[in-house]
Amino acid sequence: MRYILTRLIWLPIVLWAVASLTFLVVHLVPGDPLSQVATLVLDQAQLDRTRVEWGLDQPLWRQYGRFLGNLVRGDLGVSMASGVPLTRLLYEKMPPTIELALMAMLISTIVGIGAGVISSTTRHKWLDYGARTFAILGLSIPWFWIAILFIFVFSVKLKWTPVGGRLGVGVDYDPVTNFVLIDTLMTGNWPALLSFLNHLILPALAIGLTSAGFVARMTRSAMLEVLRADYIRSARAKGLHRRTITFSHALRNAILPVITLQGLQFGTLLGGAVITELVFAWPGLGRMLLDAILRRDYASVQGTVLFVAFFYVVMNLIVDVLYHVVDPRLREA
Amino acid sequence: MSVAKLKDSNHLVTATSLSKRPTLGRRLTALRQKYELALLGGIFFALVVLGTIFAPWLSPYDPIKQDIPSRLLTPSAIHWFGTDESGRDNFTRVLYGGRPILTTGISSVLLALLIGMGIGTAAGYRGGLLDDLLMRAMDIMLSFPTILLAILIVASLGTGLINTILAIAFSLIPTFARLVRSIVITLVREQYVTAAHAVGTSDWQIIAKHIFPNMIPPIIVQATATLAIAISYSSALSFLGLGVEPPRPDWGLMVSQGQRLIFDAIYIPFFPGLAITLTVLSVNYIGDGLRDHLDPTLRNR
Numbered sequence: 001m002r003y004i005l006t007r008l009i010w011l012p013i014v015l016w017a018v019a020s021l022t023f024l025v026v027h028l029v030p031g032d033p034l035s036q037v038a039t040l041v042l043d044q045a046q047l048d049r050t051r052v053e054w055g056l057d058q059p060l061w062r063q064y065g066r067f068l069g070n071l072v073r074g075d076l077g078v079s080m081a082s083g084v085p086l087t088r089l090l091y092e093k094m095p096p097t098i099e100l101a102l103m104a105m106l107i108s109t110i111v112g113i114g115a116g117v118i119s120s121t122t123r124h125k126w127l128d129y130g131a132r133t134f135a136i137l138g139l140s141i142p143w144f145w146i147a148i149l150f151i152f153v154f155s156v157k158l159k160w161t162p163v164g165g166r167l168g169v170g171v172d173y174d175p176v177t178n179f180v181l182i183d184t185l186m187t188g189n190w191p192a193l194l195s196f197l198n199h200l201i202l203p204a205l206a207i208g209l210t211s212a213g214f215v216a217r218m219t220r221s222a223m224l225e226v227l228r229a230d231y232i233r234s235a236r237a238k239g240l241h242r243r244t245i246t247f248s249h250a251l252r253n254a255i256l257p258v259i260t261l262q263g264l265q266f267g268t269l270l271g272g273a274v275i276t277e278l279v280f281a282w283p284g285l286g287r288m289l290l291d292a293i294l295r296r297d298y299a300s301v302q303g304t305v306l307f308v309a310f311f312y313v314v315m316n317l318i319v320d321v322l323y324h325v326v327d328p329r330l331r332e333a
Numbered sequence: 334m335s336v337a338k339l340k341d342s343n344h345l346v347t348a349t350s351l352s353k354r355p356t357l358g359r360r361l362t363a364l365r366q367k368y369e370l371a372l373l374g375g376i377f378f379a380l381v382v383l384g385t386i387f388a389p390w391l392s393p394y395d396p397i398k399q400d401i402p403s404r405l406l407t408p409s410a411i412h413w414f415g416t417d418e419s420g421r422d423n424f425t426r427v428l429y430g431g432r433p434i435l436t437t438g439i440s441s442v443l444l445a446l447l448i449g450m451g452i453g454t455a456a457g458y459r460g461g462l463l464d465d466l467l468m469r470a471m472d473i474m475l476s477f478p479t480i481l482l483a484i485l486i487v488a489s490l491g492t493g494l495i496n497t498i499l500a501i502a503f504s505l506i507p508t509f510a511r512l513v514r515s516i517v518i519t520l521v522r523e524q525y526v527t528a529a530h531a532v533g534t535s536d537w538q539i540i541a542k543h544i545f546p547n548m549i550p551p552i553i554v555q556a557t558a559t560l561a562i563a564i565s566y567s568s569a570l571s572f573l574g575l576g577v578e579p580p581r582p583d584w585g586l587m588v589s590q591g592q593r594l595i596f597d598a599i600y601i602p603f604f605p606g607l608a609i610t611l612t613v614l615s616v617n618y619i620g621d622g623l624r625d626h627l628d629p630t631l632r633n634r
Contacts, residue, residue, distance in 0.1 A: 014472075017469075018476050018477065021473060021477075025486055025489050026489050028486075028489050136614065137610075139561070140561065140613040142569065142606065142609050143569070144606075148602050149603070152595055268480070270481070271479070275480070275569055305484075308481055309478070313476045
């Protein structure tokens with residue numbers, strides 16, 4: 001309980017620090033963001049007006065104050081390129097990225113833990129070597145490349161899945177929450193759901209399978225650690241079945257640290273989603289962030305990064321708290 | 334523990350050495366069997382580095398000059414990896430294309446290592462408020478998804494080799510700082526450090542003589558693992574178009590430019606991507622070998 005309370009008290013402080021670091025990095029460059037692009041389209045008077053409007057004529061600490069003030073009210077600013085409030089853009093672009101990252105996480109958890117368990121129970125046999133090769137390959141293959149290879153094999157050659165996008169052309173979908181899974185399940189829109197899953201599977205596999213490598217390695221070493229414990233030897237001496245020992249005694253104890261790491265890895269998966277999205281023309285944060293960077297739309301870059309970082313911090317907090325709830329050994333401490 | 338498993342532990346090697354004198358050859362064979370993959374990784378990585386350095390001597394083609402008549406040729410004996418949209422030899426471009434990635438990867442790890450060591454040593458050695466402040470700062474940097482932090486910094490500083498290095502280095506600092514701090518904290522409690530203090534050795538001398546040398550093995554392991562990550566990040570940044578500028582060859586950039594040709598010429602994005610994968614893989618194998626060798630608790634895994 002005390003641990004959870006401390007973490008909750010720390011949360012706003014961490015969020016403030018993350019916001020400040022983002023602000024600082026975005027404003028690292030001397031000069032203001034307007035001078036870089038806008039000079040081509042706007043005349044001097046317009047430039048001055050926009051500058052005042054965005055508060056760019058103010059000293060940095062004033063801008064920072066304004067930024068924090070807006071942030072507390074849940075206002076991430078306005079996109080400099082389109083004039084649309086960022087919260088609205090994010091409301092539209094964030095769900096696809098989260099859908100993708102969560103699906104990838106599901107795949108990487110199942111495949112990773114599976115491979116790790118197989119590897120640890122067949123130590124130094126070919127199955128172990130196979131699983132370990134898979135794991136180290138997963139760590140080494142770049143997301144964007146495996147994404148291209150997957151499209152080439154499964155979409156271009158085998159024609160199993162669409163080349164890109166999130167929903168097929170002509171599919172009737174009425175966004176409410178912008179999470180297709182939730183929306184279609186609520187309204188019973190099965191054609192849209194099927195089309196969505198068909199589009200989702202390939203990018204999710206591209207991210208999920210590569211990051212499963214990390215999970216497999218963690219599971220393997222956690223399992224090997226646990227398998228050496230005294231209670232495993234007792235269980236063996238008692239004559240328990242191998243499978244019972246592996247799953248009820250070893251895995252249950254080995255899995256907790258793996259799950260926590262998986263929570264921490266969600267940030268990596270979000271990063272992976274942002275990059276992989278570009279290959280699959282998945283309409284999420286990745287496209288939005290890259291466009292913002294190329295247009296030098298600093299407000300959007302700042303808003304997007306901040307949003308993802310906040311999401312990541314909160315996610316980590318939830319995972320840590322869950323970990324404490326699940327593991328009785330930590331609860332008593 | 335079964336006898337078979339004992340065999341690869343160092344104990345038995347020394348035990349058998351009583352009866353059979355370990356010649357240099359026999360020792361090398363044993364090492365080779367144990368670290369086969371790490372060795373292969375090392376050789377491959379060395380070849381990649383040499384290949385990028387000696388690219389002008391290894392290939393008769395120019396990596397940048399266009400040759401429109403011979404565009405989009407499929408791989409053959411003349412053009413091993415085929416040619417791209419502008420008729421440039423892909424093999425040549427893959428050779429040259431390793432330069433920016435290896436430069437940014439290696440330099441950013443060295444830079445992050447240097448800064449991280451400074452921060453970690455200061456925090457671990459001094460302790461107290463300084464330790465708290467520095468480590469909280471590291472925690473905050475770690476609350477960003479790392480690649481996103483690097484993207485943010487490049488977006489702000491602008492693209493270019495130096496900025497890529499700074500961006501990747503900055504996002505890798507916390508890893509080293511935390512590791513170094515944890516090592517320093519345990520070392521400071523050692524008796525020989527207390528003894529050195531007692532005889533009036535200065536802090537700098539203690540750090541240089543007693544702490545720094547003990548830090549090296551774990552740091553080498555961490556640096557190798559981090560190098561694999563840095564190379565991945567560098568390729569991801571250049572894939573996003575935030576690395577080197579287009580006419581220059583670069584693995585990440587070549588994959589992103591070849592992406593459009595997926596229907597007609599998959600070999601164009603294939604080879605540079607394979608180069609990234611194999612390079613990162615070789616570094617990962619080196620890292621694993623070093624870790625197994627330097628961390629005795631992992632020897633029997």
